[in-house]
Amino acid sequence: MRVVAALGGNALLRRGDKPDARIQIANVERAAGQLARLARDHELVVTHGNGPQVGVLALESANDDRLSEPYPFDTLGAQTQGMIGYWLLQALRNELGQREVAALVNQTRVRADDPAFASPTKFVGEVYDEATARRLARERGWQVRADGEHFRRVVGSPEPQEVVETETVRALVDAGTVVICAGGGGVPVVRDEAGRLTGVEAVIDKDLTASVLARALGADALLILTDVDGVLTDFGTPSQQRLSRTTPDVLRSMGLPAGSMGPKVEAVSRFVEATGGMAAIGRLEDATRLLTGESGTLVTQDGSRHEPRAA
Numbered sequence: 001m002r003v004v005a006a007l008g009g010n011a012l013l014r015r016g017d018k019p020d021a022r023i024q025i026a027n028v029e030r031a032a033g034q035l036a037r038l039a040r041d042h043e044l045v046v047t048h049g050n051g052p053q054v055g056v057l058a059l060e061s062a063n064d065d066r067l068s069e070p071y072p073f074d075t076l077g078a079q080t081q082g083m084i085g086y087w088l089l090q091a092l093r094n095e096l097g098q099r100e101v102a103a104l105v106n107q108t109r110v111r112a113d114d115p116a117f118a119s120p121t122k123f124v125g126e127v128y129d130e131a132t133a134r135r136l137a138r139e140r141g142w143q144v145r146a147d148g149e150h151f152r153r154v155v156g157s158p159e160p161q162e163v164v165e166t167e168t169v170r171a172l173v174d175a176g177t178v179v180i181c182a183g184g185g186g187v188p189v190v191r192d193e194a195g196r197l198t199g200v201e202a203v204i205d206k207d208l209t210a211s212v213l214a215r216a217l218g219a220d221a222l223l224i225l226t227d228v229d230g231v232l233t234d235f236g237t238p239s240q241q242r243l244s245r246t247t248p249d250v251l252r253s254m255g256l257p258a259g260s261m262g263p264k265v266e267a268v269s270r271f272v273e274a275t276g277g278m279a280a281i282g283r284l285e286d287a288t289r290l291l292t293g294e295s296g297t298l299v300t301q302d303g304s305r306h307e308p309r310a311a
């Protein structure tokens with residue numbers, strides 16, 4: 001099978017952890033162990049989040065007195081692709097031995113008139129208490145929003161239209177290479193009438209980009225690997241329960257939050273509707289079991305178990 005797996009930013013840097021490289025590398029090594037199990041049996045493309053990491057780099061850049069202005073978010077996004085891509089590349093090579101692995105810096109085209117630029121929803125960086133978040137917003141011109149019981153900075157997150165380097169990714173996967181790409185949803189760019197690309201200030205949702213890429217590559221399965229068991233009904237209450245098998249319609253009717261589970265549900269729904277393939281949301285630790293429906297939330301057109309096409 002051809003599998004596109006999206007690795008959550010929180011799997012690399014857990015809420016409340018210090019963003020030290022050492023801590024993130026240990027998390028990446030754990031993730032690579034699970035991803036390698038997928039790669040041994042399947043063609044694999046890995047995308048990864050960058051919300052916590054791009055926020056750290058943005059803060060560092062804003063605090064650097066030598067700069068006349070902070071680095072823009074497209075440049076910061078490319079930095080996170082290099083950093084996280086390098087960690088994953090090394091960890092996956094260490095797991096997989098002779099198998100070729102590549103990490104790409106890549107661009108994702110968005111629309112310049114996307115309304116998301118005016119209404120930021122994408123959480124970046126660390127969590128703050130409300131008073132600190134509001135002070136930072138005043139001092140630095142940030143927008144902040146509640147993220148569970150904490151507050152975090154938010155930036156615009158336009159819809160991914162296409163991964164600019166899709167054909168490069170396809171050539172590598174066709175050749176048997178494990179490809180790490182579309183990190184942080186891809187570096188956001190717009191294309192002008194002459195066809196030239198320019199970066200824009202945004203952070204794209206990596207789950208939505210993974211869905212766009214999975215469709216373009218003709219993937220059989222899209223896996224969203226995160227820190228919860230799957231999509232939970234009555235989330236956050238004592239009666240919460242995992243949906244084990246479901247459909248795009250049921251997921252969409254749940255009205256899940258824009259900054260977390262909402263884009264995951266939209267990403268899997270679009271993939272399943274467009275391809276008739278299967279998608280799943282669940283824990284990174286359960287990556288291989290998500291494909292068989294033994295763990296997580298399996299999403300198919302009719303909510304039944306999906307028999308993948310033979311390779």
Ligand SMILES: Nc1ncnc2c1ncn2[C@@H]1O[C@H](COP(=O)(O)OP(=O)(O)O)[C@@H](O)[C@H]1O
Nearest residue numbers: 008009010226227228230231232235259260261
């Ligand atoms: N109905 C729900 N079921 C499961 N998780 C939910 C639900 N609603 C919100 N969430 C939140 O979504 C989070 C996963 O989204 P996110 O933090 O963006 O993950 P990642 O960084 O792994 O991509 C969970 O940790 C959980 O707090």
Ligand SMILES: NC(=O)OP(=O)(O)O
Nearest residue numbers: 009049050051184206
């Ligand atoms: N860019 C992105 O979607 O990052 P997270 O997964 O960390 O939110």
